[in-house]
Amino acid sequence: MNIPNSELPRVIIIGGGFAGISVAKKLFDKKVQLVMLDKRNYHTFQPLLYQVSTSGLEPDSIAYPLRKILNKSNNSFFRLAEVDQINADQKEVKTNIGTLSYDYLIIATGSKTNFFGNENVEKNAVWMKSVPQALNLRSLILENFEQATITDNVEKRKALLNFVIAGAGPTGVELSGALAELKNHIISKDYKDLNKEEIQVHLLEGEDLVLPPMSKKSSANAQRFLEGLGVHVHTSTFVEDYKNNIVTTNTGKQFNTETFIWSAGVTGAPVKGLQAKAIVEKANRYEVNAFNQIKGYTDVFAIGDIALMQNEDYPKGHPMVAQPAIQQGEHLAKNLLRLLNNEEMKPFSYYDKGTMATIGRNKAVVDLGKLKFGGFFAWFIWMFVHLWFLVGFRNRIVTFFNWVYSYVNYDRAARLIVRPFKHKKVEMSDTD
Amino acid sequence: MNIPNSELPRVIIIGGGFAGISVAKKLFDKKVQLVMLDKRNYHTFQPLLYQVSTSGLEPDSIAYPLRKILNKSNNSFFRLAEVDQINADQKEVKTNIGTLSYDYLIIATGSKTNFFGNENVEKNAVWMKSVPQALNLRSLILENFEQATITDNVEKRKALLNFVIAGAGPTGVELSGALAELKNHIISKDYKDLNKEEIQVHLLEGEDLVLPPMSKKSSANAQRFLEGLGVHVHTSTFVEDYKNNIVTTNTGKQFNTETFIWSAGVTGAPVKGLQAKAIVEKANRYEVNAFNQIKGYTDVFAIGDIALMQNEDYPKGHPMVAQPAIQQGEHLAKNLLRLLNNEEMKPFSYYDKGTMATIGRNKAVVDLGKLKFGGFFAWFIWMFVHLWFLVGFRNRIVTFFNWVYSYVNYDRAARLIVRPFKHKKVEMSDTD
Numbered sequence: 001m002n003i004p005n006s007e008l009p010r011v012i013i014i015g016g017g018f019a020g021i022s023v024a025k026k027l028f029d030k031k032v033q034l035v036m037l038d039k040r041n042y043h044t045f046q047p048l049l050y051q052v053s054t055s056g057l058e059p060d061s062i063a064y065p066l067r068k069i070l071n072k073s074n075n076s077f078f079r080l081a082e083v084d085q086i087n088a089d090q091k092e093v094k095t096n097i098g099t100l101s102y103d104y105l106i107i108a109t110g111s112k113t114n115f116f117g118n119e120n121v122e123k124n125a126v127w128m129k130s131v132p133q134a135l136n137l138r139s140l141i142l143e144n145f146e147q148a149t150i151t152d153n154v155e156k157r158k159a160l161l162n163f164v165i166a167g168a169g170p171t172g173v174e175l176s177g178a179l180a181e182l183k184n185h186i187i188s189k190d191y192k193d194l195n196k197e198e199i200q201v202h203l204l205e206g207e208d209l210v211l212p213p214m215s216k217k218s219s220a221n222a223q224r225f226l227e228g229l230g231v232h233v234h235t236s237t238f239v240e241d242y243k244n245n246i247v248t249t250n251t252g253k254q255f256n257t258e259t260f261i262w263s264a265g266v267t268g269a270p271v272k273g274l275q276a277k278a279i280v281e282k283a284n285r286y287e288v289n290a291f292n293q294i295k296g297y298t299d300v301f302a303i304g305d306i307a308l309m310q311n312e313d314y315p316k317g318h319p320m321v322a323q324p325a326i327q328q329g330e331h332l333a334k335n336l337l338r339l340l341n342n343e344e345m346k347p348f349s350y351y352d353k354g355t356m357a358t359i360g361r362n363k364a365v366v367d368l369g370k371l372k373f374g375g376f377f378a379w380f381i382w383m384f385v386h387l388w389f390l391v392g393f394r395n396r397i398v399t400f401f402n403w404v405y406s407y408v409n410y411d412r413a414a415r416l417i418v419r420p421f422k423h424k425k426v427e428m429s430d431t432d
Numbered sequence: 433m434n435i436p437n438s439e440l441p442r443v444i445i446i447g448g449g450f451a452g453i454s455v456a457k458k459l460f461d462k463k464v465q466l467v468m469l470d471k472r473n474y475h476t477f478q479p480l481l482y483q484v485s486t487s488g489l490e491p492d493s494i495a496y497p498l499r500k501i502l503n504k505s506n507n508s509f510f511r512l513a514e515v516d517q518i519n520a521d522q523k524e525v526k527t528n529i530g531t532l533s534y535d536y537l538i539i540a541t542g543s544k545t546n547f548f549g550n551e552n553v554e555k556n557a558v559w560m561k562s563v564p565q566a567l568n569l570r571s572l573i574l575e576n577f578e579q580a581t582i583t584d585n586v587e588k589r590k591a592l593l594n595f596v597i598a599g600a601g602p603t604g605v606e607l608s609g610a611l612a613e614l615k616n617h618i619i620s621k622d623y624k625d626l627n628k629e630e631i632q633v634h635l636l637e638g639e640d641l642v643l644p645p646m647s648k649k650s651s652a653n654a655q656r657f658l659e660g661l662g663v664h665v666h667t668s669t670f671v672e673d674y675k676n677n678i679v680t681t682n683t684g685k686q687f688n689t690e691t692f693i694w695s696a697g698v699t700g701a702p703v704k705g706l707q708a709k710a711i712v713e714k715a716n717r718y719e720v721n722a723f724n725q726i727k728g729y730t731d732v733f734a735i736g737d738i739a740l741m742q743n744e745d746y747p748k749g750h751p752m753v754a755q756p757a758i759q760q761g762e763h764l765a766k767n768l769l770r771l772l773n774n775e776e777m778k779p780f781s782y783y784d785k786g787t788m789a790t791i792g793r794n795k796a797v798v799d800l801g802k803l804k805f806g807g808f809f810a811w812f813i814w815m816f817v818h819l820w821f822l823v824g825f826r827n828r829i830v831t832f833f834n835w836v837y838s839y840v841n842y843d844r845a846a847r848l849i850v851r852p853f854k855h856k857k858v859e860m861s862d863t864d
Binding site: 001 | 474495497
């Protein structure tokens with residue numbers, strides 16, 4: 001793999017998401033040799049993927065080359081590689097571009113979409129965990145509008161203009177809001193031959209409220225904002241199947257749609273090779289102790305979505321979102337340096353900075369400790385926080401500019417079908 | 433196709449390139465019903481495609497939704513469609529989304545890459561006439577750098593880092609310059625494990641100078657600028673074959689490369705259905721009279737690259753570039769309106785506004801009538817003209833911002849592999 005030999009202990013990080021980047025940054029120019037492996041050459045700012053899907057932002061606004069990040073340090077190396085297997089006995093990682101030994105291994109492979117075993121959903125739905133998938137979804141949405149324009153058959157046109165989203169977590173809520181905005185502000189401009197009232201956005205959620213992890217107040221606010229935008233919210237509704245363009249549910253409600261977006265759950269994305277007991281089966285995540293060491297190992301760590309750290313406050317582990325990943329990464333970096341100095345590691349504790357979700361172009365809900373608020377000011381906070389966290393100067397400016405423009409013009413940036421999806425049989429595979 | 437019936441005569445325009453857009457704009461809100469058909473939903477600013485390939489600009493900076501353009505008029509319709517055939521007898525256009533009758537038909541389908549019958553080149557080379565192709569080329573370049581990083585075999589690494597471009601027209605020259613800039617300013621930052629001296633850019637040209645259509649002075653300047661950037665220019669060199677990563681030429685010189693970019697020629701992209709004599713065989717373009725009427729027809733017109741209008745000044749037709757396309761489009765719009773008013777049409781005459789090409793990040797050559805100059809001022813003019821012509825306010829600003837940023841930082845915007853190319857067997861097909 002052409003990584004130079006070094007006197008320094010080698011730390012391999014698998015995955016350049018929030019967790020991988022945050023541990024890497026804190027190890028820059030410390031007494032370790034860093035190697036980051038990822039199957040993509042860029043970091044994806046996942047919280048804004050829904051903006052790419054709905055033509056609000058271009059990929060380069062929410063993705064950033066991993067090399068550019070790792071370049072800031074002399075002892076850091078990036079390799080575009082897919083990891084096949086870990087051989088913990090030999091302290092080696094086997095990849096499609098060769099095998100590399102490690103002194104410490106950090107697994108930060110994140111999560112993947114969870115279909116809960118429903119094969120029809122996996123085969124027929126679309127979802128959005130990566131930039132190419134988000135571009136696929138964008139193409140599908142635009143191709144549906146194009147096709148609806150020329151479709152006389154009412155049933156068929158309904159199916160093309162029905163957007164059904166399963167799962168009212170932040171992704172589902174934000175996507176529904178953005179689709180409603182597309183309907184309200186863009187369609188009558190771009191697709192004047194469509195009757196925009198025929199466009200329907202349905203959001204399905206198994207629990208009895210949207211944004212289940214947030215406060216009751218924010219859930220209620222979010223639902224009100226969504227309904228204000230015209231989104232049909234169906235709570236206590238479980239999806240049973242999706243085939244022949246029909247979504248069936250436990251309540252008997254059916255939805256006729258060519259665009260069924262699955263955002264109803266994620267599951268860990270572990271790597272082959274560690275002993276079976278390291279993985280908590282149901283969650284598909286590595287069981288780690290308070291130092292993020294994977295059960296049964298002292299030199300193999302897991303951080304972020306893929307790590308399941310159970311304690312009193314979080315009996316089911318931390319939420320699979322950016323904040324725990326970032327904090328675990330930073331904490332692990334410090335612990336590694338302590339290890340190298342023969343000091344004792346300190347246990348991780350999660351500081352909940354709050355959660356938020358945006359609904360449409362000027363509303364959001366925010367839970368900040370005991371403070372729970374929603375509306376325009378919340379949206380302003382949401383925008384500020386997201387801009388702030390976007391990696392890299394340029395992205396921040398371009399994104400900001402796009403948002404301001406989009407806000408002033410009620411218009412969305414680019415509605416280009418660059419990855420024709422529908423008639424090309426593009427696979428939704430995660431590596432695409 | 434769901435185009436409403438209208439009292440007004442229907443004008444169908446096939447193709448939303450420079451020619452198609454310019455004729456459409458001049459017919460907005462006149463007494464015609466306009467229908468534009470294109471297989472993509474966006475206009476591509478082709479002169480800047482090379483910037484997408486070399487990670488300088490994102491697609492949305494150089495592409496613009498056709499619907500957004502046509503929306504400016506009430507009597508205009510866009511349909512995403514591939515034209516299968518013209519039935520001139522029935523005055524109908526047959527497409528993949530149905531058949532539509534016309535009163536006047538304007539063919540503005542442009543050109544496609546010309547391989548001059550060399551099947552190996554067509555099979556093994558890459559080229560760049562569309563946004564997806566430009567993104568493929570970008571991915572290929574970046575994937576080659578990644579692969580070179582991990583390749584010990586010197587010969588193999590050479591092939592990965594040799595970039596060979598056939599054809600020193602504006603595209604070949606601009607692409608070579610941009611690749612040389614990538615080498616000089618980016619590689620040592622992003623790929624510090626690569627020895628940048630191993631990267632070689634070779635530009636091959638059959639004629640004895642680069643930019644053959646320009647003045648001798650500009651050709652000489654361009655060659656000097658290219659060589660100043662480290663590009664190896666091989667004039668009087670014809671490509672004979674490309675297989676097993678080897679480019680062979682008439683001079684005996686061989687090039688070992690995994691990236692052979694073909695920009696050595698274009699040929700018309702006519703539509704099926706018109707009588708054979710309408711097409712000039714060698715050029716693959718429609719023979720048109722001074723009113724852009726296709727030979728043998730009075731109600732079927734061709735404009736832009738696909739039109740071959742021969743006269744004393746241009747015995748082989750106009751150059752296949754943006755200016756004649758734009759001017760013919762505008763002129764035809766006026767002629768159509770004259771026709772509808774029972775006035776006589778006026779013959780087209782081309783006003784040569786000059787030609788220019790840019791080399792790298794701060795040099796260009798410009799032929800402006802008798803004025804021929806090159807260097808930084810020429811680059812400034814080049815940038816100004818290109819920004820000016822970019823369709824749409826937003827694109828102009830974003831592009832300008834990217835250029836300024838790129839200029840100040842010696843850095844390029846986004847080096848994302850969003851369309852993994854090499855190991856995915858993506859076809860270079862034009863419809864991709």
